[in-house]
Amino acid sequence: MSYLDAQDWGFPVSIAYGPGRLSQIAGFCATAGMARPLIVTDRGSAGLPFIGALKDHLSAAGMASGLYSDISPNPRDDEIAAGCAHYRTGGHDGIIAIGGGSGMDGGKAIALTATNTIDLWAFEYEQDPPAMVDHPAFPPLICIPTTAGTGAETDSTAMITDTARMMKWCIWHPDLKPAFAILDPQVTLGLPATLTAWTGADAMVHAIEAYCVPATHPLCDGAALEGLRLVSRWLPVAVREPDDVEARGAMLTGSCLAGIAFRKGLGLVHAISHMVGAEFDTQHGLTNAILLPAVLRFHAPAIEDRIEPMAQAMGLSDTSFDGFYGRVCAILDEIGIPRTLSDIRVPAECAAGIAEKALQDSAAGTNPRALTAAEVQGVIEDALNFGR
Ligand SMILES: [Fe+2]
Numbered sequence: 001m002s003y004l005d006a007q008d009w010g011f012p013v014s015i016a017y018g019p020g021r022l023s024q025i026a027g028f029c030a031t032a033g034m035a036r037p038l039i040v041t042d043r044g045s046a047g048l049p050f051i052g053a054l055k056d057h058l059s060a061a062g063m064a065s066g067l068y069s070d071i072s073p074n075p076r077d078d079e080i081a082a083g084c085a086h087y088r089t090g091g092h093d094g095i096i097a098i099g100g101g102s103g104m105d106g107g108k109a110i111a112l113t114a115t116n117t118i119d120l121w122a123f124e125y126e127q128d129p130p131a132m133v134d135h136p137a138f139p140p141l142i143c144i145p146t147t148a149g150t151g152a153e154t155d156s157t158a159m160i161t162d163t164a165r166m167m168k169w170c171i172w173h174p175d176l177k178p179a180f181a182i183l184d185p186q187v188t189l190g191l192p193a194t195l196t197a198w199t200g201a202d203a204m205v206h207a208i209e210a211y212c213v214p215a216t217h218p219l220c221d222g223a224a225l226e227g228l229r230l231v232s233r234w235l236p237v238a239v240r241e242p243d244d245v246e247a248r249g250a251m252l253t254g255s256c257l258a259g260i261a262f263r264k265g266l267g268l269v270h271a272i273s274h275m276v277g278a279e280f281d282t283q284h285g286l287t288n289a290i291l292l293p294a295v296l297r298f299h300a301p302a303i304e305d306r307i308e309p310m311a312q313a314m315g316l317s318d319t320s321f322d323g324f325y326g327r328v329c330a331i332l333d334e335i336g337i338p339r340t341l342s343d344i345r346v347p348a349e350c351a352a353g354i355a356e357k358a359l360q361d362s363a364a365g366t367n368p369r370a371l372t373a374a375e376v377q378g379v380i381e382d383a384l385n386f387g388r
Contacts, residue, residue: 009219012154012260017183017253019245022144025054025096025182026061032140032179034094036064038087040107041099042071050146050187054098066090071099071106074168074277074284076161077120080109087114087139094140097178100199101150101284104143105158111141112156112173125157125170125362132175143178146187147199148238148251150284151206151227151259153181161278168278170362183256185249193239196251197335200235202285203255204331205269205292207231210261211310212303213366217264224261225313230254232314232327236334265366268358269295272380275357282344289337290344291379293388296325298379302369329388339387341380351380 016028029037037058041051046069058065068086071079087095087110095114097107112123116135123130132138143153152158156176161168191199211224234250241247272295273287296303300321311319316327338344355376358364364371 003216007216009217011219012263013178013181015154015181015183015256019184019186019249021182021184022050022053022187023057025057026063028142028180028182029058029063029094029096032094032142034140036092037094037096038090038092039065039067039096039098040071040083040110041067041069041103042073042106043069044073045069045099045103045146048146049190050098054096066092068110071102073102074161074281075102075106075109075158076163078163080106080113080120080160083110084114092139094142096142096144098144098146100145100147101152101159104145104150104152105160107143108141108152108156108158108176109160109171111139111176112158112171115139120160120171121162121169123171123173125172129173132173138173138176141176141178142180142182144182144184144187145252145255147191147195148188148248149199149203149255151203151255151262153183153256154178154260155263159274166278167357168274181256183252185245185252188248188252189243189245191242193242194336196242197239197337198283198285198289200231200238200251200255200285201289201332201335201337203227203251203258204231204235205288206258206262206266208292208310209267209269210258210264212267212299212306212368213265214368215264215366220261220264223257225309227254227258227261228310229313229315231258232331236331239335266363267295267367268299268364268371268376268379270363271358271361271367272354272376274361274363275354276341276346279350279354280346282346286337286344287341289332290339290341290387291383293325293329293332294379294383294386296328297382298375299368332388341384346384348384351377351384354380
């Protein structure tokens with residue numbers, strides 16, 4: 001790709017940032033056209049204070065709401081079907097998707113299928129999106145991230161496990177766009193150090209993988225570098241000082257920018273991680289964080305021209321691959337990421353099977369270099385045994 005080619009660049013949704021913005025939720029719902037929203041979150045978040053606060057803010061404004069929280073860490077197609085039934089029987093007219101990646105992905109997947117009879121897998125990313133002319137409009141959607149994070153708040157993509165095939169697929173539709181993403185750093189203050197580290201590492205991986213996608217997208221590339229600058233600066237602070245609102249806010253912003261950046265695509269870290277997560281239910285960001293060094297070493301010659309801008313964004317004086325790689329590994333050490341996939345009990349014999357599946361993942365299609373199953377198996381074995 002070059003500036004001699006014609007290209008199409010998209011850009012996402014309205015973003016409301018700031019400490020305390022959750023309290024304005026009723027106004028955002030009204031603007032989006034919701035009077036009876038269904039709050040969708042994951043099982044782990046259902047009992048956390050921000051869900052209670054969200055319900056209180058809505059009811060204080062006289063707005064009735066429902067809650068569906070039967071969403072796993074790796075959301076499943078049967079949970080999405082049950083959520084759609086909940087939406088219909090509850091007479092809801094919009095969705096507030098709140099949580100980490102799983103809660104928001106669950107909400108977005110329910111929004112894709114709650115008001116139509118289209119099969120969930122017809123929205124699979126690699127297929128032509130279904131024509132919606134003969135179907136009702138998607139319900140209005142508001143996304144609220146409670147981790148920083150997945151960066152899942154500005155687009156309609158969702159990673160869902162296909163329980164028949166035990167594989168994770170990306171689903172989406174270009175017509176489904178969140179009306180608002182609300183970034184409230186106060187919502188993330190209670191996040192434990194482990195989840196702060198794992199989700200923050202996911203944001204770092206988004207920025208790096210998106211920037212290394214071999215395509216020209218100046219909006220995404222700029223967002224990736226600023227996201228990487230913020231995450232590399234503030235992630236260790238947020239892990240160390242969980243009540244630092246400035247660190248939390250910078251991380252939420254960096255995560256959102258990295259999420260915008262991966263409209264351009266992702267790469268091999270995510271392709272492998274999606275399949276490891278679907279098979280062994282490992283935490284997404286943690287799995288990515290462990291895979292990142294092995295994938296960077298494998299990619300080194302293919303991403304040579306991408307290293308200096310990333311190293312500069314991270315404020316490094318040594319802008320060589322070794323300097324960049326060393327700082328990435330140091331951040332992973334500082335935030336307590338284990339070194340190998342074996343450390344999180346991913347079985348050694350899975351490498352060949354996961355490699356075959358990873359090649360089918362949409363993220364493999366935007367990887368900086370072509371891949372063979374044997375090469376991917378080698379990277380997985382590297383991450384299983386040697387790490388960083
Ligand atoms: Fe991710």
